[in-house]
Amino acid sequence: MRPLAAESGTHRPALPRVLVQARLWLWSNLFGSVGNTVLTLAAVAALAAIVPPVFTWTLSNAVWGAQPAAACAGIDGACWAFLHEKHRLILFGRYPFDEQWRPLAATALLIALLAASAIPQLWRRWLSAAWISGLLAGGALMWGGVFGLAAVPTKLWGGLPLTLMLSVVGIALAFPFALVLALGRRSTLPMFRAAAVAYIELIRGVPLISLLFMASFMLPLFLPGGVTVNELLRAQVAIALFTAAYLAEVIRGGLQGVPRGQYEAAQALGLGYWRAMAFVVLPQALRLVIPAMVNTFIGTFKDTSLVAIVSLTDLLLATRQAIADPLWRPYFLEGYVVIALIYFGFCFSMSRYSVFLERKLRTR
Amino acid sequence: MAQGDLGPPPRAPLWRRREVRAVLYQALLLGAILGLAAYLVANTLDNLAARSIRAGFDFLGQEAGFYIGESLIRFEASDTYLRAFVAGLLNTLRVAALGIVAATVLGTLIGIARLSHNWLLSRIATAYIEGMRNVPVLLQLFLWYSLITGLLPLASEALEIVPGVFLSKSGLTYPVPEAHPIHRWLLALLAIGAGAAALYVAGARRRQERSGRRPPLLWPCGAIIAAPAAAAFVLSGAPLALEMPEWRRFRYAGGDALTPEFLALLLGLGLYTAAFIAEVVRGGIQAVPAGQSEAARSLGLRRGLVLRLIVLPQALRVILPPLTSQYLNLTKNSSLAVAIGYPDLVSIANTSLNQTGQAIECIAIIMAVYLAISLTISALMNWYNRRIALVEH
Incomplete structure (x- = not known):
């Protein structure tokens, strides 16, 4: 018996410390009151009803590996053989089969650049150089026609690289435009303010799909006869124009967060408007809204799935094409679940990153 | 040196003055926007002419010629595009x-x-x-x-979630009260009730400001909103029975x-x-x-x-x-x-x-x-x- 309990005879024998803590935790978090206990039991019952069937479906009853579609007939579980058969189509769309190492390399490059940009210690000038050369290299890999790579028209691009490219290039194109819009909205010149407000409110008031329709049906009418624009580029521009309106509002939030004194001090130093903005105000304003910009990027990443409606073979449409195969049609759930996990992986990690960043920037 | 000797302070040249620049920049912006718009409109008109499409909303009066799967208003293929757009909205x-x-x-x-x-x-x-x-x-x-x-199962083998409510590949089928002419007025009566409730709330607020006592709001409001519709429903003798959906060979009736x-x-x-x-x-x-x-x-x-x-x-x-x-x-x-x-x-x-x-x-x-x-x-x-x-x- 431990000495503490021995000293006072009235005490019950002391439980080990861990057990005491566990009991306290259970009491305060799960079973503290009647209502709480009922909630806990209901939650446990709900989990018991949901988790085991999901487990048997995904794992124990599933068909794995290289199997024909017939092997999945009549089973009460996931047909992962479907993915074995179709993963190349889902990930890379209709990109020529033997050349698919190229979109793979381009995707890896893009993800590596995104990961590197997530580390604040690497926010140096060379990072933008790395981005420019990375995007050029990625473009060269995808397009081909140089270094002995066979040329692949954009019509055949698809899958994950297309989704990533639409969102990364979309936000990159949107950023300078958004900057101009945000400055315009804060301008003292009424005409600039009116133009920026009109653009931002117009774009934020309509759904993205109407812009994508506009890009695919109306743009050809806007251009001089005979000029055609690549379909992928049209959708890319629509996404960028759409994102710019939202990003502009984020940046405006940052501009409003910079104290007036900073603007005035910059003026008092004799800096003109552009220099005051470039060297004093914007660096502070943008820093304030980096987390919000990451969230905008998450939105753009999810929104790129809408290009499936205008027939661009992004991750979503490629999956639908895989499901459309009559042999594998019953296994749509497997396909949707897997790309949902891919989307979730990207978006969730970015949103956790944004939370981390917010905390880090606030403590500085 | 006396201050007067300096003469009037040197004025900045015209193009460096703030007001002048403001006007100039805005004029440039306006010009750019108008120019772009004019360019796009000109191109569009050319393209429309080349494709012999007539611009304008005249087509809204034409016969649509397609069916709409479901609609709150009656819609036939012979109805106009305008009606189709309204149904869609x-x-x-x-x-x-x-x-x-x-x-x-x-x-x-x-x-x-x-x-x-x-x-x-x-x-x-x-x-x-x-x-x-x-x-x-x-x-x-x-x-x-x-x-x-x-x-989900086929409609003929639909899941009956609660009696009368069926879930199947063809959707969710549920019972509705048996038809009666009063039904189409119920919404309007509810709106009248809501208006009366708003008046009551305003009156209650005035009473609270006068007396400091808080009149009950939730139950009276609920009663006032429902009263006209409920009274009309009962007085008109509308049937209370539900019309149950029933499987008839190929589709549900009722x-x-x-x-x-x-x-x-x-x-x-x-x-x-x-x-x-x-x-x-x-x-x-x-x-x-x-x-x-x-x-x-x-x-x-x-x-x-x-x-x-x-x-x-x-x-x-x-x-x-x-x-x-x-x-x-x-x-x-x-x-x-x-x-x-x-x-x-x-x-x-x-x-x-x-x-x-x-x-x-x-x-x-x-x-x-x-x-x-x-x-x-x-x-x-x-x-x-x-x-x-x-x-x-």
């Missing part, structure tokens, strides 16, 4: 309104669950929120639609049904937006300082009153603006209906566009309608927001 408003109600109820519950002291419950709520909002809503719509049309497209869209939009609303509600409740509810408790208010009179009104102030933007997002996302074949405004516009080639007009209609909805809702919400805003003297 009503379908958009219908799914958006129901979606907003569903998402608000579910989102509020999940937001509160996330703040629960119950560890398990708050973890489940968090998992729901993160899972839902990190997957594109279009993917979720496809998933729901495929689940409904792929995994009752009413929600199509799989509508169900998928409602589920997808509602569940997706609920995750965002949950975060809005959580943020709002957390924004009310704990001191507020402690102070109210120490004044002797009961727990329910603390929530109703102290915490919620303050939380609402924080919740309302982001909640409005979630409502607008849901309405805009309802345009994804086009992907699963629910005949909303965008689907109708898309079909009309493909049939007539009037791309500019059809897309302009989509944009104008959504813009009008967005501006109306945000104007209403701004008005309401100003009314409940904190007045600081």
